Amino acid sequence: MRPGTIGPTGAGPIPPVEDLEVPAERLLSPRRIVWARRKRAFQRTAKTYRKSKMGMAGLAILVFFVLVALFAPLVADEATMDPTSPATGDAYQPPSSEFWFGTDNLGRSIYAMTVHGSRISLTVGLSATLISMAIGALIGIFAGYYGGWLETGLMRLTDWFLVLPWLALAIVLASLLGRSLSIIILVIGITSWPGTARIVRAQALSVKTRPYVERARALGASNWHLITRHILPNVGPLIFANTILTVAIAILSETTLSFLGLGDPLAVSWGTMLDFAFSAGAATTGQWWWLLPPGLAIVLVVLAFTMCGFALDEILNPKLRER
Amino acid sequence: MGTRGYLLGKVAQAFLTLLFVLCFNFFLFRVMPGDPAALLLRGTSAFNPENVEQVKKDLGLDKPLPQQFLTYMADTARLNFGESFFLRGKPVNEVIGDKIWPTVLLVGTSTIASIALGLLIGIWSGWRRGSALDYGSLTFTLFVYAMPEFWFGILVLMAFGGGVGPFPAIFPTGGYETPGADLTGLSHATDVLNHMVMPFFVLTVAYLGEYALIMRNSLTDVMADDFVTTARAKGVREKEVLWRHVVPNALLPTWTLTMLSLGFVFGGAITIEYVFSWPGLGWLTVQAIEAKDFALLQALFLIFSAAVIIANFIADITYMYLDPRVRAA
Numbered sequence: 001m002r003p004g005t006i007g008p009t010g011a012g013p014i015p016p017v018e019d020l021e022v023p024a025e026r027l028l029s030p031r032r033i034v035w036a037r038r039k040r041a042f043q044r045t046a047k048t049y050r051k052s053k054m055g056m057a058g059l060a061i062l063v064f065f066v067l068v069a070l071f072a073p074l075v076a077d078e079a080t081m082d083p084t085s086p087a088t089g090d091a092y093q094p095p096s097s098e099f100w101f102g103t104d105n106l107g108r109s110i111y112a113m114t115v116h117g118s119r120i121s122l123t124v125g126l127s128a129t130l131i132s133m134a135i136g137a138l139i140g141i142f143a144g145y146y147g148g149w150l151e152t153g154l155m156r157l158t159d160w161f162l163v164l165p166w167l168a169l170a171i172v173l174a175s176l177l178g179r180s181l182s183i184i185i186l187v188i189g190i191t192s193w194p195g196t197a198r199i200v201r202a203q204a205l206s207v208k209t210r211p212y213v214e215r216a217r218a219l220g221a222s223n224w225h226l227i228t229r230h231i232l233p234n235v236g237p238l239i240f241a242n243t244i245l246t247v248a249i250a251i252l253s254e255t256t257l258s259f260l261g262l263g264d265p266l267a268v269s270w271g272t273m274l275d276f277a278f279s280a281g282a283a284t285t286g287q288w289w290w291l292l293p294p295g296l297a298i299v300l301v302v303l304a305f306t307m308c309g310f311a312l313d314e315i316l317n318p319k320l321r322e323r
Numbered sequence: 324m325g326t327r328g329y330l331l332g333k334v335a336q337a338f339l340t341l342l343f344v345l346c347f348n349f350f351l352f353r354v355m356p357g358d359p360a361a362l363l364l365r366g367t368s369a370f371n372p373e374n375v376e377q378v379k380k381d382l383g384l385d386k387p388l389p390q391q392f393l394t395y396m397a398d399t400a401r402l403n404f405g406e407s408f409f410l411r412g413k414p415v416n417e418v419i420g421d422k423i424w425p426t427v428l429l430v431g432t433s434t435i436a437s438i439a440l441g442l443l444i445g446i447w448s449g450w451r452r453g454s455a456l457d458y459g460s461l462t463f464t465l466f467v468y469a470m471p472e473f474w475f476g477i478l479v480l481m482a483f484g485g486g487v488g489p490f491p492a493i494f495p496t497g498g499y500e501t502p503g504a505d506l507t508g509l510s511h512a513t514d515v516l517n518h519m520v521m522p523f524f525v526l527t528v529a530y531l532g533e534y535a536l537i538m539r540n541s542l543t544d545v546m547a548d549d550f551v552t553t554a555r556a557k558g559v560r561e562k563e564v565l566w567r568h569v570v571p572n573a574l575l576p577t578w579t580l581t582m583l584s585l586g587f588v589f590g591g592a593i594t595i596e597y598v599f600s601w602p603g604l605g606w607l608t609v610q611a612i613e614a615k616d617f618a619l620l621q622a623l624f625l626i627f628s629a630a631v632i633i634a635n636f637i638a639d640i641t642y643m644y645l646d647p648r649v650r651a652a
Contacts, residue, residue, distance in 0.1 A: 159340075160340055160343045160344075160347075162583075163340055163344075163628070163631055163632060163635060164344065164347075164628055164631070165624075165627040165628060165630075165631055167593060168593070168608070168623065168624045168627040168628070169624065171593075171608065171612060171620070171624075172351060172620055172621070172624050173351075175612050175615065175617075175620060176351070176352070176617070248469070252469075252471055255471045255474075256471060256473070256594060259471070259473055259594065260593070260594065260597070260609055260612060261609075261612060261613060262612065271471075274471075274473075274474060274477070277477075278477055278598070282477075282481075283477045283480045283481040283484070283485055283496075283598075284480070284481070284484065284485040284496050285485060286481060286485050286486065286487035286488075288481065288487055288488075291474070291477055291478065291481065295470075295471070295474040295477075295478070298469075298470075298471055298474070299466070299469045299470050299474075300469075302468075302469035302470075303465065303466065303469040306465065306468065306469060307465070
């Protein structure tokens with residue numbers, strides 16, 4: 001699923017009207033004023049965000065997983081997941097005091113693999129999202145700002161990409177290009193941008209017609225100046241909310257591709273673990289300890305990103321704010 | 324005139340999209356780094372320069388690009404997708420033809436079930452916003468959304484196919500029918516149904532929440548409209564307000580989104596069919612990946628895309644009947 005098919009629910013709190021007046025004593029330089037205003041806007045958003053229970057719960061889960069990923073070698077001994085090392089146990093062992101989540105077909109610790117898998121899944125999710133955002137934002141801003149035939153062309157392309165069944169496309173690309181982490185990232189990045197492009201374009205269209213943009217243009221501002229100084233800062237927050245939702249989708253996509261055997265065999269993610277487990281018949285032989293940890297980790301991380309994304313979207317998306 | 328113009332516009336749009344997919348498909352397998360002929364042979368014992376040249380000739384890859392494109396279009400129009408590589412040269416369209424029916428049966432029925440159930444739950448929770456059912460269905464939706472559908476499938480397979488702990492193994496662990504049983508008529512149908520229960524259940528549940536959420540949000544929007552207040556002020560009974568005023572209007576945006584999401588149902592079918600060894604297009608895709616059968620993959624990609632385009636086209640056509648404004652315009 002992509003952003004747009006599922007949306008935040010319920011009306012968000014109505015934030016206070018933007019305070020544009022700057023105290024006289026702070027009037028130092030235009031740049032300072034702009035930064036002071038942005039800082040205040042950020043603080044206001046953070047304040048509203050803290051009130052969202054869903055957003056804070058999601059953030060807590062995320063912080064937990066990021067810490068686990070950062071300190072993975074300290075949390076779980078890497079030697080217990082190296083089949084050549086004596087630290088591994090017997091194959092197919094249920095959870096015990098030595099191997100908290102049991103062992104797999106090679107006697108590797110499932111606990112250690114789950115902990116270290118967080119690094120791969122988070123890396124892929126975040127990097128793929130960066131690519132997707134860059135493409136989506138670029139196409140959206142160009143289409144919305146320039147209009148005309150460029151807009152028609154770019155939006156047609158976006159619609160076409162929306163129609164393409166992304167999983168089939170990703171499968172084709174990944175099998176053509178080979179099995180490696182960077183290719184998985186690239187494939188997810190270039191199959192998940194159309195939703196963003198549409199949202200960004202809509203926002204750019206509305207920002208473009210605002211009086212201050214027209215005024216800047218009348219004063220002789222170049223297109224580059226208008227885009228980087230006026231359009232981008234206004235579209236930015238929305239891109240950010242969308243980014244967080246896209247990370248969730250990117251992680252799910254990585255899981256699916258890896259489960260289908262297209263993942264990097266050297267970088268074991270949660271999806272790859274599920275692929276190993278399923279191929280080794282863990283489902284029909286009832287080895288729940290092999291299937292639950294990676295699966296639950298995916299559910300929790302995706303849930304957390306989705307909850308943060310919804311909470312932010314309710315604050316930052318002008319369409320939802322009005323309700 | 325309005326109706327005809329609308330129809331023609333939609334036909335043209337579907338046609339253009341199909342053309343885009345065709346071009347995309349053509350270039351995808353030619354612009355990619357590496358030689359497609361070498362790719363086909365890589366990892367096999369037949370991988371040597373002479374064979375690569377031969378395969379190139381067989382595939383027509385030695386001809387200029389425009390000519391290749393014309394051949395490709397003509398072949399596609401005649402549904403000639405070449406030969407499958409891993410099934411020992413069986414024509415791709417025959418391989419695919421055998422697998423279409425199981426997929427249509429499974430994906431078709433579960434999609435209808437999840438749309439029907441999802442819309443009903445959406446109507447109910449949108450109408451009684453803030454009720455226990457509303458919160459329940461929202462939580463459920465969020466949870467299912469975060470869950471890879473194949474993981475859910477594996478868990479169901481483990482519980483009711485393999486049997487673990489307190490769960491009884493009551494359903495066959497996979498396949499379309501009992502192999503070698505040679506059943507006919509009603510007993511065959513029961514056998515297939517018995518095999519279908521788990522994948523059907525998983526696919527239905529995996530997509531139900533999404534439809535419920537779309538419907539709920541659309542219903543909430545419509546309920547704030549003035550005509551609903553007017554209807555209530557006129558003394559229309561609540562039940563009639565819901566079913567005659569709110570639901571028909573809320574169905575419009577829901578319908579389009581629902582049809583758009585069909586593209587992702589096909590994606591789900593790929594992993595679910597694999598998990599339950601359901602002999603359809605999805606499982607075939609996974610087998611094609613494993614065997615690096617690019618001719619087959621290319622054809623499957625085309626079929627999945629065409630299915631989505633057709634679903635969108637049907638959505639547009641039915642929209643015309645749902646929304647009188649389109650007809651009048």
